[in-house]
Amino acid sequence: MNADEIANCLSEEFGDAITGKNVEAMDPWVEIAPEAIADVAQFCRDDEQLLFDYLRNQSAVDYLITDARKAKKLEIEPRLEIVYHLHSYPHGHDLVLKVLLPRWKGDVEGELPECPTVSHVWAIADWHEREIFDLMGVRFTGHPNLRRILCPEDWVGHPLRKDYEFPLEYHGIRCQ
């Protein structure tokens, strides 16, 4: 199926949970409401027409432009985006799912936003989500083992956030 057909197929099944799409993009994407992502992922993997059995990549992007003039010019709303790159071996088609999250839960700085896990759908999402939690600060609800994977257990903050401040020292080691 081409991207347009896949997007329509998802819209028929999930209705309002599909909040946006762009099938003209280099990698066509469909935007999913955060609370529906686990169901959509399960459907994408198991539906006979879709059969997305391979999660190529899962990553997060922090859309926060710190330069005010530039932010105004680009008109980018501050947000976090979780991106899922899917591939289907039986059908040979691709899709990108996107989930838009607020940068902080309830706009309270320090409260991590939440997103349902897809680690029960694709096993590799387990590690990808741990990495996103570690570096980008997103709490994946229902994840079996959500702890830091690359940074040490007692690291403070999430380094890939655009407003992350580097620590002055770590266990007596000067960092700046």
Place this chain on the structure above:
Amino acid sequence: MSYTIEDPADVEFDVRTDELLINMGPQHPSTHGVLRLVLRTDGEVVIDAVPHIGYLHRCAEKIGENLSTIEYIPYTDRMDYLSGMNMNLGFAVAAEKLMGTEIPPKAQYLRIIIAEMNRIASHLVGMGTYGLDLGTFSPFLYAFREREKILDLFEEVCGARLTYSYITVGGAHDDLPDGWLDKCLAFLDYFEPRIEEYHTLLTRNHIFIKRTANIGVISPEMAKSYGCSGPVLRGSGVNDDLRVSRPYLPYDEFKWEVEVAPFDDAPEETVVGDCWNRYYVRMREVVQSVSLVRQAAKAYVTAEGSHRADLPRALKVPVGEVYVETECPRGAMGFHVVGQDDPKPLRCRAKSSSFCNLSVTGALAPGVLIADLSAIVGSLDIVMGEIDR
């Protein structure tokens, strides 16, 4: 500094009387760098293995957000440092796709020659160190003898032996030196007959087959679910090579084959998806790479254009995003680049193939012997620099 452990899984406290907790690594020779495996064992049998990674974490993705694309190239070959050329290529292809840069034909063939030569060097290390993991030293010496010659060739091309930064956005930063191609082809003539030596020494060695056949079997479903790629995926019988399925260079002009299990000449003890098949995919790929380099060398001589496209001085990454995977020796290395109409990208995600391949270890470990665990981890052929980035 006080630190309280909130999560009991952080340190595996909960051990039964007859169980033993073994810390394998991060300085263990068979963990290929700084990988730490915490094993819960009952005698010789592993009950559980938890990989701990991050010892080499340098936050390469954050660095990428603070540099222009060309400035970021030297950081990519510090990811998978055994195949720096392929890492450079992966990021360059992603950046070019987003910026809409066309690459001259000559540069494309040059890239194939270089990338395939590096694949040979990388698979040689893979073979040599796999022998070390299983307790045989001599294949390692043979592998490094040949790899040394490839490194000499690379040194002549770009001055570096490990971190090349040779392939860059728009092509490659210099053309091949005069007479280099002849030396390269002479090396291939020297090298090709020696592949049979490795097979005699290792592939068809009785002990080697005993140690690898039917060990660490990854089913095709499991390989897909864990996002495995490269030789690990093809060793499980899934026919996917990005050079064919998502071509980023003119590989389709040449005559070659994707190596995928099962093989006709496999010993009968082996099953699809075991350590032996993963190893053998690599060895067969070396032969394909030799043939690809020869064909690309022929095409390179008559190709038009230069070794690098003319690029504007201020190279801006436009608004938009792209995700490109390239077939590196260890699997599909992906770069997810998001632009913001600035030389510096907004996001520069590097999806590592070894990261995904390693994640399968925890699922393979229960029930195997400790010695087999190093056979399994070795067969995945991981490089920690790429996993931790």
